[in-house]
Amino acid sequence: MDLKPVKTRRIYEQIVDQIKSLITQGNLHPGDKLLSERELAEHLCVSRASVREALRSLEIMGLLEIKPGEGTYIRKADINTVVEPLVLMFLLEQDKTRELLEVRKGLEVEAVGLAAERALEEDLFSLERALQQMEQGLDISGNAGEKADLKFHFAIAEASHNSILIRLMNTVHDSMNQTLKTTRQLWISNTDGTAERLYEEHRAIYMAIKNKHIEKARQIMYEHLIKVEQELCKIRANS
CATH class of the missing domain: 1.10.10.10 (Winged helix-like DNA-binding domain superfamily/Winged helix DNA-binding domain)
Known part of the structure; x- marks a missing residue:
């Protein structure tokens, strides 16, 4: 017993x-x-x-x-009581690339669905600007594509018009920025045509938001993040 x-x-x-x-x-x-x-x-x-x-x-x-x-x-409900421990965790445990990608799936799949439902004209304009910068970055060297990529994902969070979700995205900003930079550089340097494919995936996400195709937006975002995760694992396994 x-x-x-x-x-x-x-x-x-x-x-x-x-x-x-x-x-x-x-x-x-x-x-x-x-x-x-x-x-x-x-x-x-x-x-x-x-x-x-x-x-x-x-x-x-x-x-x-x-x-x-x-x-x-x-005590009255305060998002800081949830967010501040997360900030500390990301500061202390920076080598969590795969786990951060998993967190992004949870946050961004929901964010893009809300964005497809709630996006205003100014939100669509911000997404268009980020897409244009990403497209321009295809023809130049440097980190223009990375910055535009990050800007695009944050524009989606803003378009969700959910203040807690936006705050959570801001919380993981530094870690997400580093992860995005790492995954993008590794992926592009190891696979031909990746930058163009990433741009097309982001454009497909934008079109789903613009056309208010909520489930389609969620599906494309999920597949996009799964692909990033798989490619990163593949590249690290071969390095």
Whole structure:
């Protein structure tokens, strides 16, 4: 029999669970003020030290905001509580090219679908400009194509008109920039006609957005990113 030792849960953990349940069930809302430490200790029949430890844990989780001299409040939703840990992760773990490509599939396939649904005239203009720069980059050396490529993908995020998605794209900007540069250089230097093919794929994505073909836009973007991922793996396996 696969038996595991029975663990006694600490009191503060039980307090944390109770307050989290009150939040998820809608009994506590962002901006609501909690009872004082003393009142919570009396209601829960525990020590003030246990209450204090629970409140600190909930503050670290980003669920509470403790204002000295004022009290403890349920924290309002803030995208920074999600984004800032991601920024730190990308700064500390830069050799994550394949994982970043996987993240891009999640973000950009959805972004392009939203863009096809919501893009305004100014969004289409930004995409056209990036495409033109990408096309011009076919005839010159340097990193013009890389910059235009990155600009195109960010223009899609902007066209989604989803502020959280845009923020997430901005968060991975530096890592994405380096990954895009690496994959593009490796792919183009190892495969003839790649720059032209990349341009045509981006143009197909643009046309799907312009014509509001939502599922087609998602499919083309997914296939584009899968192809980039496969080519990168192939090139690295042969290097």
